[in-house]
Amino acid sequence: MIQNYSLKYIKPRKLVFYSSRINLKKNDVLIEVKSCGVCGSDLKIYNGKNKRVKKNTVIGHEISGKIIKTPKNQNYFKINRNIALGADIENKNNKDFALGHEIDGGFQKYLKINYKLLLKTPHFITKKKIDYDLASLAEPLACCLNGFEQINFKSNYDVVIFGAGSIGQIIAKLSVYFRCRKVFLIDKNKFKLKNGVKNKKIIKLNFNQLKKRISKNTNKNRIKFIFVACSSLSAQKQAIDIAQNDSSINFFAGLKKTSGKDPVLNINTNRIHYKQIKIVGSHGSKFKHLKRAGDLLINKKIKLKDIISHVFNIKDYRKAFQKLISGNSLKIIIKPN
Secondary structure (H helix, E strand, C coil): CEEEEEEEEEECCEEEEEEEEECCCCCEEEEEEEEEEECHHHHHHHCCCCCCCCCCEECCCEEEEEEEECCCCCCCCCCCCEEEECCECCCCCCCCCEECCCECCCCECEEEEEHHHHHHCCEEEECCCCCHHHHCCHHHHHHHHHHHHHHCCCCCCEEEEECCCHHHHHHHHHHHHCCCCEEEEEECCHHHHHCCCCCCCEEEEEHHHHHHHHHHHCCCCCEEEEEECCCCHHHHHHHHHHCCCCCEEEECCCCCCECCECCCCCCCHHHHHHHCCEEEECCCCCHHHHHHHHHHHHCCCCCCHHHEEEEEEHHHHHHHHHHHHHCCCCEEEEECC
16 A cells, blocks of 8 residues: 555644555556645635635645556556646536545645546646646646636737736736737736746736826727736726726636625726727636646746746645745745655
8 A cells, every 4th residue: 555645624724734545446546746836726725715625625736746556447547647637627517626625636645536537637648757846837827728718819919917926927928928919917016026927028017007107008909908817806996997999808816705795896887888898707727728738838838937936845834825825925836745
């Protein structure tokens, strides 16, 4: 038997390490987890704000690793192949079902999963030698690709992104990759504006500089796409305020509930009507997005090394969450091994 080492959610602000032996069944695939990203969803779970995650669940859903055991009755999954995983598993009932949520995720040395379930899980497999930290970004990159699909992105226009966290920075990178004209990356956080992506097309702005700088740096009706990649009601309002004729807005991030209720945004519908503004939302990703994300990362078509700000051993998970809470980080990676 193989000895495993996992970090399980017990209750708000309490995760506990467990050492256990893995008993493999005949249909199980065993993945040695090499890297697992930490995101705002993990922080929400950590703070006890996600009712989907039950006690004794291993969290973490931005996973990359190596396949080390496979069932004998299949030939799709092969030993020593590298793999990147998506989170959301599509199912007939269309219910939420994801790694690190309803089923155990990547904050553990080994991930055991039935091969039939793994077939339904978005994944990218390669023989190539990979950077596991970068490969773990396939899941958030896939979510961003879904966002670009929902907004029906076109090249040669200006892009505005509210939120310069890891998602906002990935969206900025993708905007350049898809040949935008300019990107305005907006935040209040000095660390996030100072660090991360650098490109002559990307203009980083403090939230308070927004309207003045955008009007100075863009031609009329060139702002075509606006992403709100932060949990901010005021950013959603600003997005509608700065939208030009035929602009499209993607509310990429959800908003925190207040006293158990969803915040409500008052919208000037005349502005939407007369300017023909389109508003869409995007959440999670599908198999096709993860496969494309894996291809972009592993074949170095898009480079995201500069958005990884911190790497922690799993034993230092408290430091990882403290760093995430402080706001002085971009993408944080946990190393289970």
